[in-house]
Amino acid sequence: MTVVEDNTSDRARPGASDRARPGPADKARLGLKQTVVGKAKEVAGALTGNDSLTTEGRLEQEQARQTRKADTLSHMAEAESDEAVEQLDAVREAGQQEREAVQQRTDAVESQAEREARVRKQAADLEHQENIVRGRSDAAP
Numbered sequence: 001m002t003v004v005e006d007n008t009s010d011r012a013r014p015g016a017s018d019r020a021r022p023g024p025a026d027k028a029r030l031g032l033k034q035t036v037v038g039k040a041k042e043v044a045g046a047l048t049g050n051d052s053l054t055t056e057g058r059l060e061q062e063q064a065r066q067t068r069k070a071d072t073l074s075h076m077a078e079a080e081s082d083e084a085v086e087q088l089d090a091v092r093e094a095g096q097q098e099r100e101a102v103q104q105r106t107d108a109v110e111s112q113a114e115r116e117a118r119v120r121k122q123a124a125d126l127e128h129q130e131n132i133v134r135g136r137s138d139a140a141p
């Protein structure tokens with residue numbers, strides 16, 4: 001039988017990054033395997049009187065428990081991080097909406113001020129013209 005090596009890089013193959021990092025199911029299988037192997041070593045050590053093997057088995061079981069605990073904490077931290085990101089996005093969105101509302105109010109106030117300034121200028125121009133007309137009529141014989 002001839003074995004052909006795959007010379008393609010892991011990065012070049014689709015899904016390669018998925019295989020490089022074990023998923024939750026893979027981690028669960030590995031943890032279960034480690035627990036079972038640890039228990040088997042503990043029992044074998046107890047049956048044969050090999051304290052070193054018994055201790056090794058207990059240590060493997062404890063390592064599996066600690067790994068499960070670490071994975072659980074990691075998932076919880078990731079979930080909390082995702083929630084914090086969502087909250088931050090919501091706060092940013094609310095801030096943007098508030099800025100837009102303030103800008104609209106500012107534009108409305110500025111527009112009103114400009115209208116009032118035009119009206120005051122027209123009134124002043126009209127008063128000036130009336131004064132000119134009065135001055136001509138007072139100066140006329």
